Amino acid sequence: MEELAGNAVIARPHFAQVMVRHGYVSTNREAFDQYLDTDEYQKIERFKASARDCIAAIRADGGRAALAHPYQLGLDDERLEALIRQLKDSGLEAIECFYPRHTPEQTAFYLELARRYDLHVTGGSDFHGERVKPDITLKRWELNLTWLLN
Secondary structure, three states: HHHOOOOOOOOOOHHHHHHHHHHOOOOOOHHHHHHHOOOHHHOOOOOOOOOOHHHHHHHHHHOOEEOOOOOOOOOOHHHHHHHHHHHHHHHOOOEEEEOOOOHHHHHHHHHHHHHOOOOEEEOOOOOOOOOOOOOOOOOOOOOOHHHOOO
């Protein structure tokens, strides 16, 4: 497991790789579907810091806070906008607008939120390697990232 993770935190993708390697499942997707992302897994209680506390910790250490995967929050547009407004007041600096699984409508809405609340725009792929998430394709976007250097 340590060999797969290297210096990274050991996480579910590493368990999936081990399950494939040892023949328990055929693919990483199958490992997640059958064992690692089940209803039972979702019910496990674990510590979750608040978004405000995370932003404060990131900024206290000199980092820049961005909201990744806003679609995963499962909020309607009105509730997401209210959250963005609150997080902006707490020090949020950017929102992920470009992501392979965003619909064109989601991308447009997130870009509008970035404009409306003076947030920087980020993009991501959630690509963790071909063996981890082979269904994720890499994309190219032109983004202004100079704000990260200030």
